[in-house]
Amino acid sequence: MRKASENFFESELRKSLHTAMVPGQIKEVGDSSVFFARLMDVYPVRGSKIDWKSVPESIEQIEEDDSLQIERFLGFFDEIVQRNGLTGEVVYVGDSATDFALQAPLKIMREALSELLAIPQHHYLIGGESSWCMCFTMEGAMGFGFRP
Numbered sequence: 001m002r003k004a005s006e007n008f009f010e011s012e013l014r015k016s017l018h019t020a021m022v023p024g025q026i027k028e029v030g031d032s033s034v035f036f037a038r039l040m041d042v043y044p045v046r047g048s049k050i051d052w053k054s055v056p057e058s059i060e061q062i063e064e065d066d067s068l069q070i071e072r073f074l075g076f077f078d079e080i081v082q083r084n085g086l087t088g089e090v091v092y093v094g095d096s097a098t099d100f101a102l103q104a105p106l107k108i109m110r111e112a113l114s115e116l117l118a119i120p121q122h123h124y125l126i127g128g129e130s131s132w133c134m135c136f137t138m139e140g141a142m143g144f145g146f147r148p
Helices: 008-016 032-042 066-084 106-117
Strands: 027-031 059-062 089-094 100-105 123-127 132-136 141-146
Touching: 027 032, 032 089, 032 100, 032 123, 059 066, 066 106, 066 132, 066 141, 089 106, 100 106, 106 123
Parallel strands: none
Antiparallel strands: 027 100, 059 141, 089 100, 089 123, 123 132, 132 141
């Protein structure tokens, strides 16, 4: 599924995730634009982002200190997964530096999350059938909500 002209971030991400991708634990599942279009169809949006305030019972947090963001994002992810009993396959998409979507079991995606979050872009994790979504932005915002 590689495009002819992959960019630096896509190339580096493929290298760093190679071990997980080789045995098929993390798979490329197409272009991220397909998943963004689906998100925009099922979640309320404001501009180009999910409008978390319009998602019933959504959870939002922010970490303004750049040096703490990845650690806080990982903690937010772990807390949300545990609190809501999330399981199964999850899709990862980024909104600018990478154009492909990745899919893996939630546990495997968690293992890759530090690598994914190091890429300078907004990050989205999407549950099956877009039943839930979690977002981490470059500005330090974190959001989670179930499909309205």
